[in-house]
Amino acid sequence: MAQDDWQQLAGNHERQVLQLSPNVGASDRYAREQLGPEELAWMSSLQHSRAFNEQVWLCHGTPDSDVQVLLQSAERNATTDEVEQRLKGHRSELLLCGHSHVARSVRSASGGLIVNPGSVGQPAYEDDFPYPHVVASGSPDARYAIVERTPQGWIAQLLSVPYALQQMVELARQANRPEWVQALSSGYIKPRT
Numbered sequence: 001m002a003q004d005d006w007q008q009l010a011g012n013h014e015r016q017v018l019q020l021s022p023n024v025g026a027s028d029r030y031a032r033e034q035l036g037p038e039e040l041a042w043m044s045s046l047q048h049s050r051a052f053n054e055q056v057w058l059c060h061g062t063p064d065s066d067v068q069v070l071l072q073s074a075e076r077n078a079t080t081d082e083v084e085q086r087l088k089g090h091r092s093e094l095l096l097c098g099h100s101h102v103a104r105s106v107r108s109a110s111g112g113l114i115v116n117p118g119s120v121g122q123p124a125y126e127d128d129f130p131y132p133h134v135v136a137s138g139s140p141d142a143r144y145a146i147v148e149r150t151p152q153g154w155i156a157q158l159l160s161v162p163y164a165l166q167q168m169v170e171l172a173r174q175a176n177r178p179e180w181v182q183a184l185s186s187g188y189i190k191p192r193t
């Protein structure tokens with residue numbers, strides 16, 4: 001697949017960086033300062049949810065939200081009922097999602113496979129929704145998934161590999177963000193007290 005054919009999605013932070021409302025967080029403000037017109041135009045062109053083909057759907061959070069987490073409920077795994085409720089009737093053989101940064105593969109009630117490959121960078125974070133909690137993947141590694149359609153249906157391999165994270169850790173240090181230094185280098189984050 002040529003690079004121009006890569007399927008790319010926006011996440012909630014792309015939207016937040018573009019909107020840049022007054023209550024936007026420090027990280028979104030920092031990101032916006034680093035970006036030029038070309039990057040912002042590219043970000044504006046992305047959708048958070050779209051079909052890849054007839055069998056596969058791609059979304060950042062859920063098919064209709066870029067901030068709702070599909071497979072997690074705060075710090076625990078979402079139940080089957082919670083997942084079904086968030087799918088709102090959406091049916092795909094394979095649904096690829098993100099947002100939680102937690103790698104997980106789940107069968108929906110209709111038999112479809114839902115895969116969150118995890119994230120590259122930000123392996124742990126603190127979130128205030130629906131109540132203050134911490135999500136920690138437990139290692140600084142980069143995570144991705146390989147999915148394959150077999151005669152028995154879709155299968156997923158969830159992988160985690162080390163990557164050159166020192167530059168990211170150093171950037172966080174220079175930006176005076178000790179919580180990101182810790183998260184990026186360990187995969188854990190200390191809750192605010």
Ligand SMILES: [Fe+2]
Nearest residue numbers: 011012013099
């Ligand atoms: Fe997100």
